[in-house]
Structure formats: structure tokens, C-alpha cells
Amino acid sequence: MKLIRHMSLTTRIGLLFFLVAIFTFIAVGTYLYRSLFNQLEYRDDQELIGKITLMRHLVEESGSSAAIRANPHAFLDAAAHHDRLIVMLKEMNGETILHTNADQGHLPVISVLPADMAVTQKAITLLWTSHGLAARAIATKSRLMNGEQILIVVARTASDRMELLKAYRMEVWIAALAGTLLVAISGYFLVRRGLRPLRMIAAQARSVTAHKLDKRLDIASAPQELHDLVQAFNAMLDRLDSSFQRLSQFSADLAHDLRTPINNLMVQTQVALVQARSVEDYQTLLISNVEEYERLARMVESMLFLARAEHTHVVVNKSVVSLAEELQRIADYFEGLAEEAGVRIAVHAQGKVYADAILLRRALGNLVANAIRYTPRGEVISLHGETRTDGATIRIVNPGPGIATEHIPHLFDRFYRADAARSNTASSAGLGLAIVQSIMTLHGGKVAVRSEKDGLTVFALIFPAK
Template identity: 40%
Template structure:
């Protein structure tokens, strides 16, 4: 299939519009000239016939009419294309002036007392072209009637109009050619910013995503397009950066368990060992494999959550009931850590129950890890003007401001030197953020060093379907 360039399409469209406009204007002008010429000739014929009728009325008899033939033809006609014929009541030709030698035919005759108008003009064809004429009765002083016929050959008009028509066609062709060349040059110049943008876009690669398209000196339409493309490049750059960071973090995070597995196996194989020692090694390896599986499952969940086709199963959830169930589930861990879990929930939220539990569970397990023994951890759910807020509060060492903005990044840990860091995948808070994005809400973190740390899930107000 032939693909025309934008330049060719615009030029072709402009040329077609120009041809149509020129043609319409040419046709209108031709019709106007045609009407003007023919109207003027018709008026001249009528005026000549009127004048001849008055002149004949001043003569005494047909003999007098013949005697004044030269005066009639000279003073009245004056146009070599005009013909005059005067006949008596018996059809005898009294005056015959026909320099063009065309046939003057008998036609309807207007009464002598009728005012002649262009509607009395008749036309016929003698084989060489169109003839137009008018006939009227005229009364001599002796009372006799004669028929006066004035006619004109339109051959010269046809030649004139044909020449004018060809001049119009030639002008149309030349105008079309000029319009084609000029439109091509102007469109080529007008598309210069687009070609510059194309050249800039062609230089964008996976290693040069920082390139931006220049929006200076561009038309308004291309200006908006340049900004849209730059925004797209920004999003692509951020996506590539996140992907690169994700790959690096993933490789770094999986390197530790793999190294542990390899190291423990190398140590075990360095010398013969007992069955109990091999069983202990296998159990340790299984635990490490479980942690790797947990990391992979968390990564797959985030990938699925970022898919636009991810479907939520929303229900009306009683936060008081759900938070008590989660507190009961973590009761053993909280008891071992010497932490008291307090619940203050008086709201209902329209959300996916499984995802709600997972988000709160991730925050709760994270808070238990950093809450000192003997302290109280609070689960709070309240209704706000914009929706529902579910908060997890705990005292502890707190999070520094420079870390607080990054806690929701994948594989990010505030303190990588903690001894229990291997128990965390670094994806818990990222999963929480993905869950809130799916619900159209967000998660907010606030913290004071050696004070209170609060993570708040903010669900937007939505209309619950019937």
C-alpha cells in the first residue's frame, strides 16, 4: 500500500482546493461574461428595432422606404454583424441588408403598438452558428404595414467566448502549477520544526533517554506535541531507571541467600558429616529457599498489581473486625516481643478484603519488628472528609527524614546492618503502596527519631454500588 508523506498529503489537499476554487471562479466568470455579452446584444437588437419602427413611421410609403434604405442601414445598424430585412404585407422584400450573409428566418412578429423587450427576441441556427433576432410590425404614414426584422449573428461572440474559455483554462493550469510549487515549498518550510523533532527523537536510545525535544520556535500544535513527547520520555527514563535499580537490587538481594546456600553446602562437603548434620543443613537450606520464594512471590505480586487489568474484588469491610483478626493472628509474635496491640477502629471501608489484610499485615509485621518491649502498638481506623484512614502507630527508634521518602522503594531498607535484615524481603512497603494505588488511594509515613512512627493507609471516598 502506497504511504504518502504528510508533505505530499498537505500539498495534494491544497492543490485540490485550489483547482476547485479556480474552476468555480472560472465557471462563474465565464457565465457572467456570457450573460453580459448576450444581454448587451439583446438590448442592442431591441433598441435597433424600436428605432427602426419609429423611423419607418416617419416615412410616407413603401417607395419612400426603399429610397431611404441607405439611411436606414447606416443610421440604425452600424454593426457588420447585424442584418436588416423589411418586407411588406405580401412578403416582398423591400430592404435587405445582410453583410454577414446569414439566413434571416421568419419568426413571431410583435404588433406595431407593443413595447418591444428582450423577451421578443428569438434564436435559430443557420448551420454556421446561432442567430438572434426580433421582428415587429411598423406602420407607414399611408397606413400600410411592413415587417421589420433585425438579427445578429453570434458567431463572433462564440469565437470570443471560446478564446476566453481557453484563456481561463490556461490561467487555471498555470495557477494550479504555481499553487503546487508554492504550497510544496511553504509546507516544506512549515514542517521544518517537525523534521527537527524527528531528528531529535531518532537520537533517543535506551542509553540516551535524557534527550529532550526542543519546543522553541514551534507552532502551537507541535509545541503541545513536543511537551507530550518530553513527558513520555521522562516517564520512560524513570521507568528504565526503576527497572535498572530493580534489577540491581534484585541481583544484590538474591546474591545473599544464594551465597549462603553455596557456602553452607561447601562447608558441609568439606569433610564427612553425620546424618544429623546433613539434616540440619537441609533444613537450613529449605528455610533459605523459602525466603527466596517469598521474595519472588512478592515481586510477582507487584508486577501483577501494576497491570492495568488487575481486578479488585471490593466489599464493604468492617475495619474493627478485620483489625482484631489481624491482631489475633500476630498475638504470638507480639507476646514474644513484649508488645501490646491496641485497636481503635470505628469505620467501614469499600476495598478488596485480601489486599486490605495484606497491606495492614505488612505494616503490622514491620511495626512489631521495631517496637521496643513493653511498648504499645496501635491500630486505628477513622472516617475522614475524603474517605477512610487506617493507621499503624508504634514507638521506636524512628526513621530519619532522608530515609522516610524512600521507604516505599523496592528492596530499600533503612538499616541494612540489622541482624534480622535477612528476614525481610525489602518489598513489604512497596507492596503496600501498590495495593493503595490499586484502590486509588495512597499511603503516608511520618516518623520522629526516638518517637512515634505512623503509617497511614488513606482510602478515597467512593460510591458503593447497589
Template identity: 40%
Template sequence: MKPSLATRLSLLFAACTAAVSLIAGIVFNRASEAHFAELDHQLMAGKLAFFQETLAGVTNAAQVPSREAELRGELERHPDLGLRLTGPDGSRWFERLPSATGTETAAYRELPAPLDPQHPDGSRLTLILDITHHQHFLQRVQRLIWLTMGLSALATALLGAWAARASLRPLRRISATAAHVSAQSLTTRLDSASFPVELRGLADELNAMLARLEDAFQRLSGFSADIAHELRTPLTGLLTQTQVVLARPRTLEDYREALHGNLEELQRLTAMVNDMLLLAKADHGLLAPDRQPLELAAEVDALLEFYAPLAEERSIRLEREGEMQLRGDRGMLRRVLANLLDNALRFSADGTAIRIRLQPGSVSVENQGAPIAVERLPYLFERFYRTDSARREGHGEHAGLGLAICRSIVRAHGGEIRCESNDGWTRFIIEFPAISAP
């Protein structure tokens, strides 16, 4: 099992503190050693001149006893100082070690020099300084360094654990909030202003995700309710009509008429189910257009010729302006244009005009009629949405899926569709920036 983030941070803090303490201790220890060595050298250098002057003129071992009393007197005044004299051949003329400490635990620092500076190859004089007390001090410093390092690492680990837990508290709040999110609590939001700067972006993104989930859940709930509503009416009609027909014996013509009525309802239900399947494929990115070069003007003209008899009944003029070439799925784009043209005919005032404008990269279908309120425009392309606030149960063949299908097909082609309603005109504008070139 891997350690927690707080544990890892605590161990990291402790390791960093121990490393810094160790480096600082080593630097201090080396500086102390260098300082003591410098002081010892200064001390011995000061005494070196005295001993060289005292032993001036000594050229052999027989002459040393005459100076021995003076040498011992000086050495007794400095018990941590010793002296050794050696001849040119290395024979020892005189030696007295420092008497400040025992020889078993003593540590010495030596300063060799020629007895006569004028003859560096002659007899030699070596000063010996007892540095045992220095060594004891440095050992205590080293023990103190290790103790400090250990205590610092421990204290840092404890403080780091506290600091890590305190710093990770916002993450625990996020986790607790996420654990309580359900279908009944999608309105829960994090107070991002109370989070540290580093986590504020995460909190904002989580809030945005929750908002998207809430919106998607509401849409799904509404979609399910709309499906139930749209399917309930025709199914109830089919069931009622079938029960009435079967309630008593009927003539063949009555059975035929009932079957024709049922067939119409079943065809409408089939079309609705097919539309919902198409929208489901679009939602999962499975709507793949068969792109081929198209002359959109020819497709529009064919649709206008098809709808011309319906328009003539209401004295509505059908007009097409401009031309456009693109690569797209002929059947899908004809369905989009047919849906928009059908909507335009249903909501146009008698004696007005419907215009289809073709321009490079865009298509617009315009009609004159009752304006659409601005607050309703964003919802026009939602499934089962109708601009009239009251549903007409059991009447009409439009389930409110046409514009949703249009948007799915346009987006599958890399485009976008929007609606504008002002100055007595309602315009559905399709933009194909990705496929406008043939």
C-alpha cells in the same frame, strides 16, 4: 503505495486553486457576456427609433424601394449593423446583413420590433448586430481562464509541496528523535518551544512518555540489580555452607543442622520469590481480590493479639480506635495490616504506643520512633527500598518488599496508601473510597 502526506496536501492545494480559478473564470465570462449583451442592446435600441422613423408609413413591399437609399446609407455608416423587414404574412421585404465579417464565421444578435409601434401585429423590423468580435474576445478570455487555471494549479502544487515539507519538518524531527531513542539515550527530549502550536502538545506528550520510559527503565534496572543482590547473598551462603559440610565426613547431627540452616534460607528465598510474583501479577492487573463483607475491627484485634507478646517484650502498647466495615479480600487486607504492624514494631521506640485508627473510608497505623526524612517518603513503597542507606548483607529477613506489596494490594482494592512522618509520629494512611461501603 499510498502517496505521502506532503503529496496529498500539494494535490489538495492544487485542486482547490484550480476550482477557485475555474469558478472565478466562469463568473467573469458570464459577467462579460452580460455586459456585451447590454451594450449591444443599447446600441440597437438607439438605432431602432431611427429606422422606425425612416420607414414610417410603409405598409407594403412596393413602398420600401423609396426608402432603400436612406436605409443603405445608414447601414453603410454602421457596417456591423444589418436590417430585415418582413410583412405581416412573414414575407421578406428587405434584408441586408452586417458586412463587417464573413458570413461563415459571423455571429449575430438580433432585436425584433414592430415596424409601427401602434400596430404590433403588422409588419416587423429586425435589427441584426454582428458580435463576432465579442465572441472572439470571450473565446480568448476562456482560453486565458484555462491557462490561468492550469498555471495556478501547477504553481500552487509546487508551492504547496514546499509549504507542506516545511510544515512537516517538525514531524520529521520527531521521527528522527524517536529513531535514535534507545536504552542508552532515554534522556533525549524534544524542544517543544521550537514547534508550532499545533504540534507543541504532541511534543510535550512525547517528552512525558520518554520521561516515563526513562523512569521505568531506571526502576527496572534498579529492580534487576536489587533482585540479584537479594538472591546472591542467601545463594552464596547456601553454596558455601553446603561446600563446607561436604568438604569432609560429618556426623549425622552436623548434616541435620546444615540441612535446617539451608531450609531456613530456602524458605526465605521462596517467600521472596512469591512476593515478587505477587508484585508482577499486580503490575499486569492480575491481582483480583475476593471481595466479601469484613468487620475490619475484628481483623485488627486478631492481629494485635498475635503481636502482643512481641510488643510486651519492649513495653509497647498496642491500641485500636474506631470501627470500619468494607468489602475486600480478607487474606490480602490482613497481609497489609500485618506488614504495617510489623514495620511499626520494628521501628518503634521502647515504651511507646502503636495505634491503629479505623474511620469510615480510611485506616491509619501510627507509631512513635525515629522520623523518616521528607525526601525519603516518596520512595518508601518502592521495591527493595530500605530507609537505612547501608544494606546489611546476610542479616535480617526483610527484603524491602513489604510496603510495595501493601501498595499493590491496596490499589487492587481501589484505594491508595501514603506515609506521613512528623511530630515524632510515623503514620501509614490507607484510604478506601471505592470499597468503604459494606
């Protein structure tokens, strides 16, 4: 089995061709041989029946056993031209009257047909002579003209037809072996030629590297049976290319976002070390450094959460949660921040949602924080919650400048910021919406966004039913 597993597909199919061919040729050859053997045996048996019938007729026309001994020519002429034919005439006391071809050996005792019974093929017996020759024989009684009965035995050790059959059997084996080899060799080359498109596809696949993820397999050059495979492989390359692009962008964005707080820490510390400072200056420096450390900690914690959520390592403890209570809890939590921004938060909710309360609060917190950041002073942020038969939906609606259409498809990418002017602020690391999407994925739901320029921006969290 190990040897077969290490064989190429061409060799395996060629070997299967060989096995199928040899079994087919053996089966057909055996069938033809047996069919011819049965036909020749039947003809020999009919000839044997004819001979013993003739011998019985000659005996019936003979006057006595002494007359047969005196003039056996009629019997010898009947057995002439058959050098393998044995004819024995015996008296009932066992004395031999006639025995042709005695050099082929004596015959054992076999069953004898009565004189008045017709001779049929069923009476023929397969036996071995005293010289070890296989023979087919038939024995019957016959009555002389004087009323005396004698025993007639006719046997045949082999016929010319059976000798020809032996040669034919050898030719069948030679033809079967030659045909098997021819089919196996031709099958191997035909399979190799038939698998040529597969080797071409493999060569195209080998040309795809990390620097050439934009290359795709040519489906036009592939046979129909491989179209699904080629399409699946190209789809996999599309996913890999997209993931690689996101990874590259993620690495660049991560380096950019980490560089800012690290540079701040380094520059501030270097400036403080240029000369001696007062205690108040050092305290101010430490406070500023703590803010940068907190920013780094939030960024690392968010990245860790996204990584764990992506590999489903975040435990989701779902339960039935009241929409009104959870949305009011979020409104109360952000009340102080909303007052500073000059906006108000209104809750309109009813029903329940089947979700993890902690993860739900985190997702809502990120969305409400963004809404407060972009809502003009004096406006109202609305939190809506409703339950339907297919699940529950939470909407965070806020007026503002809106989100440009070209930014919407990328809003949930990590480190993506639609507002370039705020790309370096400490208030946002560009991971909040990515976390929201991961939380909804963990719940089996989805997040949707709709925005109008200088109008309403709506983020919808759609949860499936319990």
C-alpha cells in the same frame, strides 16, 4: 486513500493548496467571465433593440413596400458596418422585401411583436440559422404610410465583443491554470519551510536512545503551536527515564537478593558433599535449605503479586468490613510474635471500611510486622481505625528510632531498605511496603508515612468512600 495516507505532510498540504487554488481561480474566473458576458450581451441586446427601433421608424416613413424595393438604401445604410447583422423585411403574405447578409442563412419563425407594442429585451429570442449559426433575433410588425403592415426581423449572429469574449475565456483558463501551479509550487515550498522546526524536533527525538534518556527536546526552538507537543514528549521522556532507572535498580536489587539465598544453598550443599555426613547433619542441611527455599518462594510470590497488581490483574472483591474486627484479627495473629519481641499491640477502632478483606489483611500484616521489628521492648504498637464522610483511615503507630527524612520518598520502592544493616537478613526482602502501596492503588486509595527521630512512626492507609 492509501496513496494519500502514504504521502508526507508537506505533500498533503501542497496538494490541498493546489485544490484550493484551482477551485478558487475557477470560481473567480467563471464569475468574471459570466459578469463580462452578461454586460456584453446586454449591450448587444440594446444595440439590437436600437436597430429594430430604427428599422420600424424607417418603415413608418416609407410610402409602400414597392418604394422600399425601389430605394432600399436607407435600410442598407442603417445595417452598414455590421457584417453579422441580418435585416429582413417581409410582407404579411411572406414575400421578402429586403434580406441583408443572406449568406448567414435563413431564420426560423419567431414570435412577432404588434406594431403598437414597445420593443424590450424580453422580446429577444436565441435561435439557430439554417447554416447552424447561433443568433439573437427580434421581430416586430410595422405600418407603412399607406396603412400596409410589414414584418421586420433583425438578428445578429455574433458581435466583435462576443468574439473578444471567446479570447478572454481562453485567457481566463490559462491564467487560472498558471495561478494554480504557481500557488501550488510556492505553497509546497512555504509549507516545507514552515515545517522545518518539526523536522528539527524529529531529529532531536531520533537522538534520544536508551543510553541518552536524559536528553530533552528544545522547546525554545519549537513554534508556539508545538509547545504542548514538546512538553508532552519531554514529560514522557521523564517518565521513561524514571521507569528505566527504577527497572535498572530493580534488576540490580533482584540479582542481589536472589544471590544471597542461592549462594547459601550452593555453599551449604558443597560443604556437605565434601565428605560423608551423619543423618543428623543431612537433616540440618535440608532444614536450612528449606528455609532458603521458603525465602525464595516468598520473594517470587511477592514479585508476582506486584507484577499482577501493576497490570490490574488482581481481582479486588470489595465489601463493607468492620475496622474493629479486622484490626483485632491482625492483633491476635501477631500476638505471639509481639510477645517474643517484648511489645504489645493495642487496637482503637470504630466504623467500617469498603475494601477487599484479604488484601487489607495483607497490607496490615506487612505494616505490623515492620512495626514489631523496629519497636523497642516494652513499648506499645497502636492500631487506629476511623470512618469519615470521605472514606476511612487506618493508622499503625509505633515508637522507635524513626525513619530518616531522606529515606521516606523511597520507602515504597521495591527492594529498598532504609536500614542498611538489615539488608541481607532473611526476614525482609524489601517488598513489603511496595506491596502495601500496590494494594492501596488497587483500592483507589493511598498510603502515607510520617516519622520522627526517636519518636513515633505513623503509617496511614487512606481508603475512599464506597
